[in-house]
Amino acid sequence: MKTLVIYYSLEGNTKRIAELIHQKYVGDLLELIPEKENPKEGFGKYFWGGKSVIFKESPQLISVLPDPKIYDLIFIGSPLWAGSYAPSVHTLLNTVSFEGKKVALFICHSGGSTISTFNNFKKQLPTSNIVSFHGFKDPLAQDPKAVDQELQAWLSEIK
Ligand SMILES: Cc1cc2nc3c(=O)[nH]c(=O)nc-3n(C[C@H](O)[C@H](O)[C@H](O)COP(=O)(O)O)c2cc1C
Incomplete structure (x- = not known):
């Protein structure tokens, strides 16, 4: 099974x-890098x-977007920003078709609710x-051990 993260x-x-995730599967890892990165500090970061x-x-x-057709399972990950996924992920979902593909989604957050993000993913x-x-x-x-255990438990649910 070939996997893309x-x-x-x-x-x-x-x-x-x-x-x-990439270490646990055979496949590729792709980072989405915007031409103009968001500030990492100060007021501008959140604004x-x-x-x-x-x-x-x-x-x-900047990243070259993938051809999902050659993968059996695709993970898409984003930080939670203002109740949704980050804008670079929005570009990905607007540009690449994942029609018929098996997709697993993950989000990193600081304690906010992830429900609206999941709903936005489903809409897209x-x-x-x-x-x-x-x-x-x-x-x-x-x-790190707890994170690895949480990850392993999640991955074991994905068939
Ligand atoms: C612009 C911006 C908006 C954010 N909005 C939220 C939010 O609504 N809820 C939340 O729980 N965390 C929010 N965060 C925190 C990040 O989701 C969280 O720290 C995440 O782990 C960062 O992932 P990263 O290190 O991959 O960028 C926000 C962070 C940024 C920069």
């Missing part, structure tokens, strides 16, 4: 989970990131087979 990460949490989600912006990406992926959705609370701030 696609993610966007501003501060490394989603990247960490994506890398751990510009939040604005970009609210206005449903689709930033230009109406023709995909969404097999699972999981939220990880700021994994870089947690005990």
Whole structure:
């Protein structure tokens, strides 16, 4: 089974989970990198990131987008931003068709509700087979062993 793990990460949490997933499967890892990155600090970090989600912006990406057809299972990961996935993931979902593909979704958050994000994913992926959705609370701030156990438990649900 060939697997693709696609993610966007501003501060490394989603990247960490994506890398751990990638280590457990045969396949590829793709980071979504916007041409203009969001500020990582200060007022602008939340202001510009939040604005970009609210206005449903689709930033230009540097990354070469994948051909989902060659994969059996595709993971898509994002941080939770203002109640949804990050704008770079919005660009991915607007640009690439995941029709008929088996998709597993993950989100990293700081304790906020992930329900609206899952609903937004479902709206954007109406023709995909969404097999699972999981939220990880700021994994870089947690005990790595606990994160690995949580991840392993989640992956074991994905058939
Ligand atoms: C612009 C912005 C908006 C955010 N909005 C939320 C939110 O609504 N709820 C929440 O729980 N965390 C929110 N966060 C925190 C991140 O989702 C969280 O720290 C996540 O683990 C970061 O992932 P990353 O390190 O891959 O970027 C926000 C962070 C940023 C930068």
